[in-house]
Amino acid sequence: MYQLLGNPASPFVRKVRVVLEETGLAGDVEQILVATTPTAPAAEVTAAHALGKIPALIRPDGCTLYDSRVITRYLDARAGGRLYPASHIWETLTLEATGDGIMEAAVLMVYEGRCRPEDKQDHGWVDAQWGKIENALDALTARWMSHLAGPVDAGVIAIGCALGYLDFRHPDREWRMDRDGLDDWFAAFAERDAMKATRPV
Numbered sequence: 263m264y265q266l267l268g269n270p271a272s273p274f275v276r277k278v279r280v281v282l283e284e285t286g287l288a289g290d291v292e293q294i295l296v297a298t299t300p301t302a303p304a305a306e307v308t309a310a311h312a313l314g315k316i317p318a319l320i321r322p323d324g325c326t327l328y329d330s331r332v333i334t335r336y337l338d339a340r341a342g343g344r345l346y347p348a349s350h351i352w353e354t355l356t357l358e359a360t361g362d363g364i365m366e367a368a369v370l371m372v373y374e375g376r377c378r379p380e381d382k383q384d385h386g387w388v389d390a391q392w393g394k395i396e397n398a399l400d401a402l403t404a405r406w407m408s409h410l411a412g413p414v415d416a417g418v419i420a421i422g423c424a425l426g427y428l429d430f431r432h433p434d435r436e437w438r439m440d441r442d443g444l445d446d447w448f449a450a451f452a453e454r455d456a457m458k459a460t461r462p463v
């Protein structure tokens with residue numbers, strides 16, 4: 263049995279969980295909830311992941327895989343390779359990197375509010391993170407809508423999880439404003455069984 267160390271609130275963990283659902287491998291993996299923070303990583307996380315981050319996938323042979331992109335690619339390879347198609351591999355990886363970048367900036371914004379005292383928080387830095395996200399969302403709207411409308415791959419899943427996280431943690435930022443196409447795409451994607459099964463609460 264595999265073990266996945268994670269927290270359902272993390273968009274990177276959600277991405278792995280969506281891949282587990284989409285590939286039919288969820289039954290092979292015990293999902294272990296860990297309470298961890300960047301400043302005080304849980305002991306079981308640092309034991310598995312040299313940098314103390316989630317997700318981490320512990321294989322039955324004891325070897326641990328990270329980060330999320332390594333885990334998703336490994337799982338997909340085991341399931342037949344549908345989510346990293348050779349014919350579009352560079353586009354898929356670039357789109358996945360875009361989704362991961364949105365998640366990273368959005369998580370850093372959360373950590374700034376959660377891990378620092380109010381008087382030490384840098385609101386300019388937080389707004390700069392949001393600026394990166396807005397640029398990425400505009401790039402998606404300008405250049406990636408036809409890819410998003412095509413077969414589900416790891417890049418498409420990463421964007422779905424990134425937008426889901428913006429709704430979850432940054433609803434006041436209103437990412438949908440002037441992005442009707444992306445909004446419509448996400449409304450349909452969010453109805454997939456894998457997305458509904460992994461929605462953070």
Ligand code: BEZ
Nearest residue numbers: 269271272273369372431
């Ligand atoms: C969150 O609560 O938003 C979160 C939890 C774990 C990792 C990343 C984000």
